[in-house]
Amino acid sequence: MAITRIINIGESRSHGKTSFASAGAHLKNSLEYILNPEKTNAGLLTGSNISTDPGEAYQTMIDTKREWNEILGIRDDDAKKSKLLGRQGYHMVISWSPDEHVDAQTAYQVIQEFCQEYLGDSYEYAFSVHTDQRHMHGHIVFNSVNRENGYKYRYEKGDWKKYMQPLTDEICERYGLEKLVYDERRKGKSYAEHAAEKDNRMTNTRIIQNDIDYATSHAASFEEYLEIMRQFGYEVRAGQSKKYGEYLTYHMPGARNARSDRNLRRRDYKLGRGYRMKDIEERIRLKDFTFFEHKKSPRLKSMKLDGSLEKRTYMNRYQVRYVRRMQHASGAFYTLKNPYKVDQRQVRRDMLRIDRLARECRYLLRTNLGSIEAVKKRLADVRMMETFLIRDLKIAQRNAGETDPALKKNMNDLKLKLALKNDLDNEYENMEDDLEKLKDSYTSGNFDREPEELMRQLQGVREEKKILAGIVREEKEAADEADRLREKSFEKGKEMALYVRRY
Structure with a gap:
């Protein structure tokens, strides 16, 4: 396709x-x-x-x-x-x-x-x-x-x-x-965004859709919905299109103006079914505002298990610290007494960071890497694997692309004979059939699937390299931030000592 x-x-x-x-x-x-x-x-x-x-x-x-x-x-x-x-x-x-x-x-x-x-x-x-x-x-x-x-x-x-x-x-x-x-729903999406959605990763489009879902579920009218979106930091503008009719454009928090930061704005007809202006009005109108009391779940007294329980695996200190970092990033913005003090431009960027940290945490737990030194060593090994795979892939592709010179010569000779032959001649059709067979042999050759297998391996290695490089980068940023805070604390201590000496 x-x-x-x-x-x-x-x-x-x-x-x-x-x-x-x-x-x-x-x-x-x-x-x-x-x-x-x-x-x-x-x-x-x-x-x-x-x-x-x-x-x-x-x-x-x-x-x-x-x-x-x-x-x-x-x-x-x-x-x-x-x-x-x-x-x-x-x-x-x-x-x-x-x-x-x-x-x-x-x-x-x-x-x-x-x-x-x-x-x-x-x-x-x-x-x-x-x-x-x-x-x-x-x-x-x-x-x-x-x-x-x-x-x-x-x-x-x-x-x-x-x-x-x-x-x-x-x-x-x-x-x-x-x-x-x-x-139609894929219209307007880049391949990178489509691939991210397929892998269940966070994108700007998904962030806007989630915010719209929240605002729609908490609004009693379309005007209240727009007000909630503005409280989130969005700038919502109405427009008219010959093809799509009336639409809304959502400028995410951080978009400076309508012509800049194209990646931070979406028109509602590019968000998919259920997010057009008419769809949102219908969702608000049909929403059921009946609230039900949450019933207390019954206590579980006993439970029968089929099979044996697997041995529980525990996280080491490095993994615990990394998971804690993700949890801190996830909840840091919701512990403030005044949510309007949050920089809305930073919130959306950090949502993408949280999604990346979650993938890195899952990788660390799956591979049981217990220190940054182990991560760096694995990254070096993966880079070496990538180098060897690229070399092997080039050799495999070159071998797959080689064609028998005699086969190519026979095909060219047959083409020349056909050009000189009268198409009404009885022999013409037989020669044409022979040429088609030679073409099939020439274009397909006897290619094996080795290049494709190497390509799939290379894609997996590159994906792992991307995760490992992200972990190393995250550790470096955390170390730099700790050094900055330490230096700031030291300078503040010096100022306090100087103040005490004076007074």
């Missing part, structure tokens, strides 16, 4: 001003990013119809823009007409879910065919497959100027649904991959 996204690459500006000499800086950076050898198996998973060298590819795209300026008699610094200014190119991403286990070779074939069919020879492009994340994904960067007619590519609203995604689905089906199942 591949998902296609397109992002425009604008011109680079310095202090609000544009220079045609540096307008393509974002285009250059995009090419350098997608063709990075560290992300593309040392450059083996890259392709282009111009060059896989980012510098050469960028220069070719700029030369095309400049040539069409000369042909059309447009000055390079003409702010309205120059091909060197304005939109520089487009960055497309085709990605798959980690659950699909798409291998790098298949992803490369899909993206290569997408470029050939969607862009053809009209636009200069470079593409790559990145293997540095949990999910297999590829990038395409293409020039905004058509090298055949000089027109700029224009993305119209709805092109994604009409042309781009159906083409991706068609190519995926050729390789036995699933088509996209379009989910």
